[in-house]
Amino acid sequence: MATAEVHVHTPITQPTKKKSVIWDWMTTVDHKKIGILYGVTALFFFIVAGIEATLIRIQLAKPENAFLGPDVYNQIFTMHGTTMIFLVGMPMAVAMFNYIVPLQIGARDVAFPRLNALSYWIFLFGAIFMNFSFLLGAAPNGGWFGYAPLTSTQYGPGLNIDFWALGLQALGVASIMGGVNFVTTIIQLRAPGMRLMRMPLFTWMTLFTSFLLITALPVFAVALFLVTFDRFxxxxxxxxxxxxxxxxxxxxxxxxxxxxxxxxxxxxxxxxSEIIPTFSRKPLFGYAVMVYSGALIALIGWGVWAHHMFASGMGPIADAFFTISTMIIAIPTGVKIFNWIATMWGGRIQFSTAMLHAVGMLITFTIGGVSGVMHATSPHDLQQTDTYFVVAHFHYVLIGGLILAIFGGLYFWFPKLTGRMMNERLGKWQFWIYFIGFNVTFMPQHWIGLLGMPRRIFTYSADLNLASLNMLSTVGVFIQIAGVAMLAGNIIWSARRGRVASENPWNAATLEWATTSPPAEHNFNQIPTVHSREPMWVEADQVRASTLGPMEPHMHMPPNSYWPIFTAVGVVATFILFMTNIWWMPLVGLVWTVIGAINWAYEPV
Amino acid sequence: MGVGVWGVRSGQTIHKELILATAAVEHHHPVHPPTATGLNTWKVGFWVFMGSETLFFGSLISIYLVYKGTSVVGPYPSDVFDIPLTTVSTFVLLMSSLAVVLALDFLRAGRRNLALFWTMMIIVLGATFLGFQAYEFTHFYHVGLTLSTNLFGSTFFVLTGFHGAHVTIGVIWLLILWVDMFRGKLRPENSLRLEIAGLYWHFVDIVWIAIFTLIYLME
Amino acid sequence: MAESHAILDEHGHSHDEEHHVGWKKYAVIGLVLAIITGVEVAIFYVDALAPVLVPALLVLSAAKFFLVVQYYMHLKMDHPIFGRVFWAPLFLAVLVVIGMVILFKILPTYGVFS
Structure with a gap:
């Protein structure tokens, strides 16, 4: 594009000394760099969790296998679940919130850039701490939902559960701070003219997710404190x-x-919701309904929790209540599915890799949703609970829903992150291989579960006649590994050699495509004023005149700070030091945190 | 690997220096872009955080209520609670909230001495409340109620302990602000700092309003 | 109250009238809060009121809660967004408490657990 060369300015002052690149990343408060840090960390743990999954499937490939013992198996499946949820799913999403949301709403950064850095460092240290347990042979082994009394000192002696409870406590702190940050960012930092009902759907979903983070994580924090106090x-x-x-x-x-x-x-x-309109060349169908259904999902999502507990004997009243509320939540979810289909209807659909992932997600997520409605019915659930049917269900919604969408988002936003396109040919191969591998792995698990194989048991009898289905499932994992390897190769190759991307390579509608690829530190030369939901379709010239035009004269960007990483050490140490079993040791971490916080408060920004 | 792969972006360091240099010209009053709502971002963020805190204390209170009357050994609440004493400490905390609004009002009106006085009153009343709590905790300990005695001890100490920790943080926070006010660094223009600390203090107070009723009076 | 004119604000105003109204209102609310607390404790000690103890205390402490939030924390006068980001999570927090009490204290009394 003609405007690609805007920032030709003569520097007023040359940088006096070249700062270390690593130090720059450690002290960065730039939402884009923090987003990349989250993303790279999450991809790393995706590989870790993938290795754990592979070990599980090798163990289960044939009956009465002795590959992993029961003790190691417990640790591996616990850490697979915990890692996928807290160290992959959430940070992948947070990576995209970080990178994309400030750009989408036309802001220069998040509301609290240093708090954002603090969240990341607490997350990283907490993640390392929890995985450090492997080196001691004492990884968490109580399942990702750590049911009492498995987490008691009586039934869970050793350090395993300590690593789990204390590590998750640290991760929870990071998530709450992230939630506060993004709610505030979206309320406060929208560009002029961007009313709430003009915000891109991704920003809306970030808002609802953040609302859930700030409301749900405190409950978990309390629960983890109770376990911690019970143990120590x-x-x-x-x-x-x-x-x-x-x-x-x-x-x-x-x-x-x-x-x-x-x-x-x-x-x-x-x-x-960003990918489908872009590649259908149509505005999102039923924008307002999509927003409201997202809000309803977030709200009703608070009233369905006990459908995980139908087998625990809550009695008919509670069972009936949670059955009904769970079925109700399928309605706004179904509305979303139909709206995406209606968005594609009559559009000029272009099946890019990103679009393939989005459409694939619609299919697999719907399958997972249908099996979800099946065990929303409490009598039905009594048959399915704790079997591989449930495992199949939540992998269809989480891998088939979340991970496919994340991959799609990666293809979609990669040009913005790096300034280079990902390889589409390799990408399409990767999609089909991963998609097939995913279904080969998890589709048989529906039958495995209905035929009676319980989850979380390290082996099964040959008499169950489940050997062939289990072997098929294990073969699927290796197909998935091939897909993920292609994705990793594509990322590494494209970041160096990919075709150079323009500002808006997909001709998408939202503001992140109004600036250079990758965006400069300050995102936009001037903050644009928007008058529509699809500014880059409706008013691109006007928007570009601001975002790529002359630099705003008195721009202030927050400087780097080392107080976030300093304070993060204190926060995580507070939890780690519980493990010394000396009652005042956590206070050492707390004092460190307070020192960091006070210096932080008085740091000029 | 991270840095190498993403090295494409490193060319922007110079760009950043430029921006900072531009900003340095305006160093005394850096231009912050106006917010979408026109409200102060710290204040919005702090209200969001307090919303999050309601769930924290809500969960703790629900644990107390769920385990009420399930202790298998004593002492039980009716054996140890001293309602007149707790009424006094509740009154002290309520009055500290009054001190907060007065301190903020006087700070905004530019009446430094009165603002200093009322801020000190918050600190004194808060510390008094903590003193009552310390007395109560040691008293319970002497009659044989600890964290591990029974479910009443566990739930009571954890709930009121977390509340007391919040009060302690508030006292430290206000002490720092008092010193700043004394040194002339906290002035009517940046009274928002006291306002936010005050919001926190009121929040801790309303949590106690709930605790006093649900835990002490409904024993 | 001692009048002190130590510092005027940057623009030289002293906001006398404005703040005069402020502290009186705040003092009245403080008095009301103290009285409600007294009433609560009184109800607690009067045996004849035992049947209405729980509802009376819930109403009175809710009143105190609202007074502090609406007036001391200025939610009544402030921008509505502050209220939204506070009341919505508080609503959930109350649901958590009510839900847990129903599940553990009320449903079992119907004998549906055995």
Whole structure:
């Protein structure tokens, strides 16, 4: 494009000394760099969790296999679930929030750039801490939902559960701060003219996800504190001899855990809602309804938690209530599916790799949604609960929903991140291979589950006649690995050799495409004024005149800061130091945190 | 790997220096873009954070209520609660909220001495409340109620302990602000700093309003 | 109250009238808060009121809660967005408490658990 060379300015001052690149990344407060940090970290843990999944499937490939013992198997499946949810799904979504949302709303950064950096560093240190447990042979082994009393000192001696409870506590702190940051960013930093009902759907879904983060994570924080105090300070919350009730943990956990499901899937809805209109060359069908259905999902998502607990004997009243509320939430979700289909209807559809992933997501997510409605019915669920049917269900909604959307989003936004296009030919091969591998892995698990194979058991008897279906499922994993390897290769190759991207290579409608690829530190030379939902379709020239035009004279960007990473050390240390079993040791981390916070507060920005 | 792959972006460092240099000209009053709502971003963020905190304390309170009356050994609430004493400490905390609004009002009106006085009153009343709590905790300890005695002890100490920790943070925060006010760094123009600390203080107060009723009076 | 004119604000106004109204209102609200607390404790000690203890206390403490939030925290006068980001999570927090109490304290009394 003609405007690609706008920032030709003579520097007023040359940088006096060249700062270390690593130090620059450690102290950065730029939402784009933090987004990339989140993304790279999440991709790394995606590979870690993938290795764990492969180990699980090798163990289950044939009956009575002795590849992993029961003890290691417990650790591996616990860490696979925990990693995929907290170290892959959430940070992948947060990576995209970070990179895309400020650009989409026409802002220069998030509302609290240093808090944003703090969130990332707490997340990273917490993730490393939790995975460090592998080196001690004591990885968490109570399942990702850590049901009491498996997490008690009586049934869970050793450090395993300590790593889990304390590590997740740190990650939760990071998520709450991220949620506060994004709610505030979206309320406060929208460009002139961008009323709420002009915001891109991805921004809306970020808002709802952030709302769920700030409401659901505190409940989880409390639940984890109770476990932590039970383990270290001999409280009685889940000690049955003292009257403690494991059901309290289950309710608290799922009160967080079900909104968490929507925390994972709403960003995927947002990504798909950006990709499908772009490649259908049509505005999103039923924009307002899409917004309201997202809000309804976030709200009703708070009232369905106990459908995870139908087998726990809550009684008919509670079972009936949660059956009905769960079925109701299928309605706004179905509305979204139909609206995406209606958006494609009559459009000039271009099947780019991103679009393939979005359409693939619609199919697999719908399959997962249908099996979800099946076990929303509590009598039905009693048959399915804790079997591979449930495993198949949530992999269809999380891998088939979230991960496919994330991959699609990666192809879609990669040119914006790097200034280079990803390879479309390789991308399409990757999509089909991954998509086939995914279905080969998880489709048989529906039958495996209905035929009676329980989840979380390290092996099964040959008499069950499940060997061939299990082997098929394991073969699927290796097909998926081929797909992921192609994706990784595509990322690395394209970042160096990919075709150079213009500002708006897909001719998409939203503001992130109004600036250079990649955007400059300050995102936009001047903040544009928007008058429509699709500024780059309706008023592109006017918008570009601002975003790529002359530089705003008195621009202030926050400088780098090392206080976020300093403070993050204190926050994570506070939790880690519980493991010393000396009651005042966590206070050391707390004092460190306070020192960081005070210096932070007085740092000039 | 991260840095290498994404190295495409490193050319922008110079660009950033340029922006900072431009900003340096206006160093005393950096131009912050007006917000979409016209409101202060810190204040919006802080209200969002307090919304999040309601869920934290809501969960703790629900744990207390769920486990109420399920302790298998004593002491039980009716054995240890001293309602007159707690009424006094509740009154102290309520009055500290009054001190907050007065301090903020006087700071905004430019009446430094009165603002200093009322800010100190918040700190004193807050510290008094903490003193009552420390007395209560040690008293309970002496009659044999600890974190690990029974479910009442576990739920009570964790709930009121987290509340007390919040009060402690508030006292430290206000002490810092008082020193700044004394040194003339907290003035009517940046009274927002006191306003936000005040919001936090009121929030801690309303949590106590709930705790006093649900835990002490409904034993 | 001692009048102190130590510092006027940057523009030289002293906001006398404005703040005069402010502290009186705040003091009245403080008095009301203290009285409600007194009434709460009184209800607690009067045995005849035992049947209405729980609803009365809930109403009175909710009143205190609203007074502090609406007037001391200025939600009544401030921009509505502050209220939205606070009341929405608070609504969920109340649902959490009510939900847990129903699940653990009320449903079991119907004998549907056994």
């Amino acid at each position: 300070w001999a409280t009685n919350f889940f000690v049955m001899q003292s009257g403690g009730d494991p059901m309290v943990w289950q309710h608290l956990f799922w009160m967080f855990g079900h909104p968490e499901v929507y925390i994972l899937i709403l960003p995927a809805f947002g990504i798909v």
